Amino acid sequence: MKMIFKIFWILRGLFYKLFLGKFGLPSYIGKPVFIGNFKRIFIGKKVRIMPNARIEVIDKNSSIVFEDNISIAQNLHIISGGNQELIIGKNTTFSANVFITNIDHEYQDINIHIMEQKLIFSKTQIGENCFIGYGAVIQAGTILGKQCIVGANAVVRGHFPPYCVIVGVPAKIVKRYDEKSGDWRKTDKYGEFVE
Template identity: 75%
Template sequence: MFFKIFWILRGIIYRPFFGKFKLPSYIGKPVFIGNFKRIFIGKRVRIFPGARIEVIGDNASITFEENISVGQNLHITSGANLIIGKNTTIAEGVMITDIDHDYKDINRHILEQKYILKETKIGENCFIGYGTVIQAGTILGRQCIVGANAVVRGHFPDYSVIVGIPARIIKRYDEESKIWRKTDKKGKFIDER
């Protein structure tokens, strides 16, 4: 618990550089933070050490809403407006981006080709498991659970359990029957017998 005092002090020191940094949030020693002014951190955001948080461009942003816990070694990159919803937990070693690289010109290195930006958003009260990769163009609904090491791209409805490479829905909460039910990979309920 003593080390968190240093993280709070670091947050206070960094606070004027961020677009927003509400207390009592804290941040462990990051690896890199790029474009501080375009990063917005709400109340009670806890970011553990080793984070790489970067915003590319003056019109892009990353928003961490309130009460978010982020494990060690997060890598998050935005070239658009990436949002992490409130009450979300992100485990260790997770990568989140809203940027793809074009690759069509075979005479140019892939990193020299244009960015392809796709809306990416993590809904409220989600859990992102260890080692997950959230790719550009992913929209997670409210209270989605993403299993460890999943590679996620696409739109996923509220209350989905998402696993695998490529990620697919295996279960969703049925609001009518008030139970979690198995689904096919597109998220349609399967009759359980």
């Protein structure tokens, strides 16, 4: 039964290929909730997007780039704007219900509703070979290095080096790969080894 769905998803992807900026094969897309600004979405080879994704580019100069061999579970919401390129690195895996953005809302003026205040745009990028846990939120201005692991329900903002484990609200580094010892070691919240 699952194979039948994937065949339909491949066919949907081939249809979307006519409209997307790029669509590599063999990629597929489960039935999305919404795709905004098709031409500014670039999907590499072997990208698997499960159903109920919401993929939005809000202006003509921004983009979302999914590099090769990415696996995305259901209910992804990703949004890019402000002349920014939001890149998801190759070989990355997303659990379900993940949100990623490069957009914040200004909130400083208490006389204006937050949704009517200006948008703030910050570079956001997911490095290659990362794992993003269930329910994680990747906020504007987040840069994840290669092979970062983000824990379930983490709320992530900031720059994180390669090979680290990030958990919590707000998310902090709790482990990092030590190239000298060849082990994953505990760290303080700044990523410095504590053992």
